[in-house]
Amino acid sequence: MTALDLSRLITAAADTIAAHAEELTALDQAIGDGDHGLNMKRGFEAVRAEADAFAAKPLPDGLKAIGTKLVMTVGGASGPLFGTLFMALGKEISAEPDHANLTAAFGKALEAVAARGKSQVGQKTMLDVLQPVRDALAKGKTAAEIADIADAAAEATVPMKALRGRASFLGDRSIGHMDAGARSTALLVRTVAQIIGDKA
Amino acid sequence: MSNVGIVIVSHSPLVAEGTADMVRQMVGDEVPVAWCGGNGHGGLGTNVEAIMGAIDRAWSEAGVAVLVDLGGAETNSEMAVEMIGEPRAHKIIVCNAPIVEGAVMAATEASGGASLREVVATAHELSPS
Numbered sequence: 001m002t003a004l005d006l007s008r009l010i011t012a013a014a015d016t017i018a019a020h021a022e023e024l025t026a027l028d029q030a031i032g033d034g035d036h037g038l039n040m041k042r043g044f045e046a047v048r049a050e051a052d053a054f055a056a057k058p059l060p061d062g063l064k065a066i067g068t069k070l071v072m073t074v075g076g077a078s079g080p081l082f083g084t085l086f087m088a089l090g091k092e093i094s095a096e097p098d099h100a101n102l103t104a105a106f107g108k109a110l111e112a113v114a115a116r117g118k119s120q121v122g123q124k125t126m127l128d129v130l131q132p133v134r135d136a137l138a139k140g141k142t143a144a145e146i147a148d149i150a151d152a153a154a155e156a157t158v159p160m161k162a163l164r165g166r167a168s169f170l171g172d173r174s175i176g177h178m179d180a181g182a183r184s185t186a187l188l189v190r191t192v193a194q195i196i197g198d199k200a
Numbered sequence: 201m202s203n204v205g206i207v208i209v210s211h212s213p214l215v216a217e218g219t220a221d222m223v224r225q226m227v228g229d230e231v232p233v234a235w236c237g238g239n240g241h242g243g244l245g246t247n248v249e250a251i252m253g254a255i256d257r258a259w260s261e262a263g264v265a266v267l268v269d270l271g272g273a274e275t276n277s278e279m280a281v282e283m284i285g286e287p288r289a290h291k292i293i294v295c296n297a298p299i300v301e302g303a304v305m306a307a308t309e310a311s312g313g314a315s316l317r318e319v320v321a322t323a324h325e326l327s328p329s
Contacts, residue, residue, distance in 0.1 A: 033244070035239075035243070035245065039239075042241075068283075071248050071279055071283070072248055072249055075239040075240065075241070075245050075246070075247055076239070076245055076246075076272050077271055077272035077275045077276070079248060079276065079279075080248065080275045080276055080278070080279035081275065083279070084279070116275060116278070116279070117275065164271070165271055165272075166270065166271065166272075
C-alpha cells in the first residue's frame with residue numbers, strides 16, 4: 001500500500017456518516033435507543049475538525065488519535081466500541097503497512113472490539129461485519145469485493161436475534177431489523193475501500 | 201481518605217444523583233462518593249470523560265468501586281479505566297451489580313474500612329449470576 005492520505009479518508013468517512021445519520025438513527029430507533037446516527041455524526045465531525053493534525057502524525061499515531069477522539073465524542077456504547085477499533089488498529093499497524101500487516105492489524109482490532117463489548121460473532125453487532133471483512137482481507141479479495149461483502153454482512157444481521165446491547169432486551173422482537181452498528185461499520189468499510197482501492 | 205471510594209454511573213443524571221443521595225444517607229462523609237450521568241449533550245447516556253472525572257473526585261488510594269446501570273455505562277466505564285491507565289487502573293473495579301442496591305451495599309461495606317476486593321464482592325453478591 002502506498003502512503004495513505006489519512007486526511008482524505010477522514011473527510012470521506014465523516015461525509016458518509018453525515019449522509020447516513022438519519023438512516024442510522026432510524027435503524028437504532030427500531031431496536032435500540034435511537035441515538036446512533038447522531039452520536040456517530042458528532043464523533044466523526046469532531047475527527048474531521050482535526051483531520052489535518054491527525055494526518056500529520058505517523059499512521060499508527062493518527063489512528064490512535066482518531067480512536068481516542070471517537071471515545072470522547074461519540075458517547076453511547078458506540079464511542080468505546082468504534083474508538084477501540086481505531087485505537088487497536090493504530091496499535092498494531094505499521095507506519096507503511098503491507099497487505100499482511102493490514103490483515104493482521106484488522107484481526108487484532110476485531111478481537112479488541114469483541115473484548116470491549118464482551119461479544120462475539122453472531123450476536124447481531126458490528127462484529128458480524130468486521131469478521132467477514134477480516135476473512136476477505138485474509139483471502140486477498142479486492143477492495144470492491146470487500147465493500148460488497150461488508151454490505152451483505154450488515155444485511156445478514158436482519159434475521160439475527162440480538163444478544164448484546166440494548167437491542168437484546170427485545171429478544172425475538174429484535175429479529176427483522178438491521179443492526180445499526182453493523183450498518184455503520186459497512187458504510188465505513190465501503191468508504192475506506194473506495195479510497196484505498198486495490199493498493200492494499 | 202483511606203476508605204474505598206464509590207462511583208455511580210447512570211444513563212440518567214437524576215438516577216445517578218438520587219443513588220448518590222441514598223448512599224450518603226447511609227455512610228455520610230466516611231466514603232468518597234461521586235456520580236455522573238447523561239451523554240454530556242443534555243440527553244440520556246454516559247460519557248467517558250465524565251466518568252474519568254467522577255473517578256478522580258471519588259479517588260482513594262484504597263481503590264474505587266464503580267456501579268453502573270445499562271450496558272453502555274459498563275462499556276464506557278471500562279474504557280475510562282483503561283484510559284486512566286496504571287498505576288491507578290488496577291485499583292478501579294467496575295461492579296456487576298444492580299446500581300442502587302449495589303452502591304448502597306458497597307458503600308456500607310467500604311465505610312467499615314473493607315478492602316476494594318471485599319467491597320466489590322459485597323456488591324456482586326446482589327447479582328443473580
